[in-house]
Amino acid sequence: MSRQQRLILLLVLLAACGLLWFASSKMHLVEKTVDDGFSSEARRNPYLAAEHFLRNQGIELTKPESPEKLLKQRDNLGKTWLYLAPRRHMSPRQAADLAAWVKHGGHLVVQAEQFCNKDKKTCGDLLLDPLGIQLTFARDDDDDDDEKEPKNNRQDDAIKADVEPAPTDVSTVSNPATISATAQQSDAGDHLEKDDDTTLEQLAEDNKSPQEPFADLTKLYLENEEHPAYIDFQEWRVLTDSQNLAPAWASSADGIHLLQLPLGDGLLTVVSDADIWTNRQIGKLDNAWFLWYLSQDSQVWLTQDADWPSLFSLLLKHYPLTLLLTAMLSALLIWQHLLRSGPKRILAREQRRELREHLAASADFLRRQSGLRGLLRLLKQDVMQRASLHLPNLEHTAHAQQCQQLSQLTQLSAEDVRLALALPTEKQLRVRTFILQTQRLQRLRNRL
Numbered sequence: 110m111s112r113q114q115r116l117i118l119l120l121v122l123l124a125a126c127g128l129l130w131f132a133s134s135k136m137h138l139v140e141k142t143v144d145d146g147f148s149s150e151a152r153r154n155p156y157l158a159a160e161h162f163l164r165n166q167g168i169e170l171t172k173p174e175s176p177e178k179l180l181k182q183r184d185n186l187g188k189t190w191l192y193l194a195p196r197r198h199m200s201p202r203q204a205a206d207l208a209a210w211v212k213h214g215g216h217l218v219v220q221a222e223q224f225c226n227k228d229k230k231t232c233g234d235l236l237l238d239p240l241g242i243q244l245t246f247a248r249d250d251d252d253d254d255d256e257k258e259p260k261n262n263r264q265d266d267a268i269k270a271d272v273e274p275a276p277t278d279v280s281t282v283s284n285p286a287t288i289s290a291t292a293q294q295s296d297a298g299d300h301l302e303k304d305d306d307t308t309l310e311q312l313a314e315d316n317k318s319p320q321e322p323f324a325d326l327t328k329l330y331l332e333n334e335e336h337p338a339y340i341d342f343q344e345w346r347v348l349t350d351s352q353n354l355a356p357a358w359a360s361s362a363d364g365i366h367l368l369q370l371p372l373g374d375g376l377l378t379v380v381s382d383a384d385i386w387t388n389r390q391i392g393k394l395d396n397a398w399f400l401w402y403l404s405q406d407s408q409v410w411l412t413q414d415a416d417w418p419s420l421f422s423l424l425l426k427h428y429p430l431t432l433l434l435t436a437m438l439s440a441l442l443i444w445q446h447l448l449r450s451g452p453k454r455i456l457a458r459e460q461r462r463e464l465r466e467h468l469a470a471s472a473d474f475l476r477r478q479s480g481l482r483g484l485l486r487l488l489k490q491d492v493m494q495r496a497s498l499h500l501p502n503l504e505h506t507a508h509a510q511q512c513q514q515l516s517q518l519t520q521l522s523a524e525d526v527r528l529a530l531a532l533p534t535e536k537q538l539r540v541r542t543f544i545l546q547t548q549r550l551q552r553l554r555n556r557l
Contacts, residue, residue, distance in 0.1 A: 151388050156193065156413055158388045162397055163404055170409045179410065180206040185215030185375065189407040192219050193383045194414055196236060204235035212373025218403055220383040221348060240370070241352030242379055247345045247363040327361040329399065338395040338402075342366040346381040378403060481543045485532055488550045492529075495557040519556035529553045 151157045163170045173179055179190070180203070190210070196219070199207075211217045221244035223232045232243050325344050328337040340359070347364025359367040366381040385396040424432055475484060497503050500514055512530065516523040529549035533542050 147388060154413075155387045156411065158391050159386045159397075159400060160411065162391065163400065163409060166401055168401075168404050168407075168409055170411060172411050172413075176203075176207075176412055180210055182210070183213045185210060185213050187407050188214075188410065189216040189218065189404050190410045190412065191404070192217060192412050193386075194412045196222060196234065199235055201235055207236055208239075208372065211375035211377050214374040216376045216378070216403075216407065218378045218380070220380055221346075225349075237379065240354055240377075241350060242355075242368060243349045243351065244381065245347055245349055245364075247347050325361055325363065326394065327359050327366045329359045329367070329395070338398060340366070340399050341385055341390060341394045341396055342380070343382050343384065348379060348381050481538045481540075482532065485543065485546055485550070488547065488554075489530065489532070492550055492554045492557070495554060499557065515553070519553060521553065521556060525549065526553065 146152075154160075160170055160172075176192075176194075192207070196204075207217070219236065221232070221234070221237060221242065223234055223244065225232045225243040225245050231238050234242075234244075237243070327340040327342045329340055330337045342361065344361060344363045347366060348358075348368050349365070350358070350368055350370075355368040355370040357369040358365050368379045370377055384390055385393075386400050391397050391400070472484075475487070479487075493504065496515060496518070499518055503511055503514060506514070508530075512523050512526045515521075515526045515530075519526070529546075529552070533546060535542065
């Protein structure tokens with residue numbers, strides 16, 4: 110390499126080092142966090158965050174395997190059941206047992222699932238329909254007066270008394286997680302003094318003013334608290350209390366989203382939707398605090414997928430003999446219909462068979478009925494019957510003497526006669542062996 114080439118190579122290396130130094134001085138390491146979403150356990154369990162939250166608050170949380178075991182308990186004081194599983198397939202007896210569990214001192218928290226049918230005026234909810242609690246869509250401005258009547262009844266009672274609505278006392282209910290409507294009703298009292306004809310719907314319209322930033326949220330007022338708690342219920346799902354049994358409720362500008370009423374010695378809490386406690390929603394606003402408020406100072410059971418006994422398991426438990434007889438009868442019917450020797454063949458009646466066709470059909474029938482061994486056995490019987498015409502006492506002699514007498518009669522060797530009379534002992538008779546044995550018997554019969 111010449112001196113000039115070495116100089117050029119040195120300059121190229123220096124230029125490359127300078128470029129690398131300049132690029133490295135301009136580069137900065139940036140850490141980026143990639144969110145992979147929920148874990149596999151959280152995707153399988155939508156209330157996993159709620160479970161961890163309650164346990165972190167020191168609340169004893171249990172997930173029972175089957176609701177049937179809990180319904181048999183009667184000492185339910187100090188127990189809260191978060192029943193978030195679907196109830197559309199619940200039987201009337203199961204719904205009655207669930208209501209009886211509440212009446213014996215339990216606190217039941219359920220979600221209103223099915224919307225009300227305006228024609229039948231029922232929701233098909235066996236637990237909430239007898240109590241007059243229905244789930245409807247948020248009311249529009251053009252709703253008729255008949256649909257607004259349940260709400261007006263609650264306020265008309267306060268107007269006739271000419272006083273502010275009396276607050277719900279927490280001590281009057283057996284469970285401490287009882288909601289007080291004091292502040293909510295006292296706020297409405299100022300409007301009632303101005304105009305006695307004011308309704309809850311008009312107050313809800315006032316809450317939608319631009320000055321109220323949380324008009325679409327549900328406000329939960331508690332006794333001895335200055336500010337309400339805000340719950341993020343779905344605003345288009347609202348509850349109605351047609352029988353006015355709930356002394357405590359919480360609502361937004363669109364309608365009521367929470368009802369709480371005593372049943373016997375227990376308490377029933379109905380929410381318009383339980384999505385506020387899912388993994389995505391529990392961290393918003395006061396949703397987690399509301400779950401703690403309902404569960405405080407009690408033993409909590411969480412049911413999100415009710416495993417009710419199936420119809421077959423109930424039949425097996427109460428009617429095992431009936432199921433056994435039904436299974437045996439079904440097996441006999443199946444066996445009767447499957448008893449066939451082969452597929453049916455439709456024969457042309459207008460055509461006559463030839464002699465060969467008759468012989469081939471008879472041979473095929475005998476083969477299907479008796480098999481190849483049966484055909485050889487029939488041919489052997491025919492040979493012995495012909496031999497008996499010449500040797501009357503042949504059937505009563507020994508096998509070796511039979512072979513010797515037939516050998517003298519047919520002029521065949523004794524070995525050939527023995528092979529012809531000996532049927533194959535193979536388990537699966539091959540066609541080649543069948544043909545060879547047939548030839549031996551046929552040759553012996555022709556000599557007779």
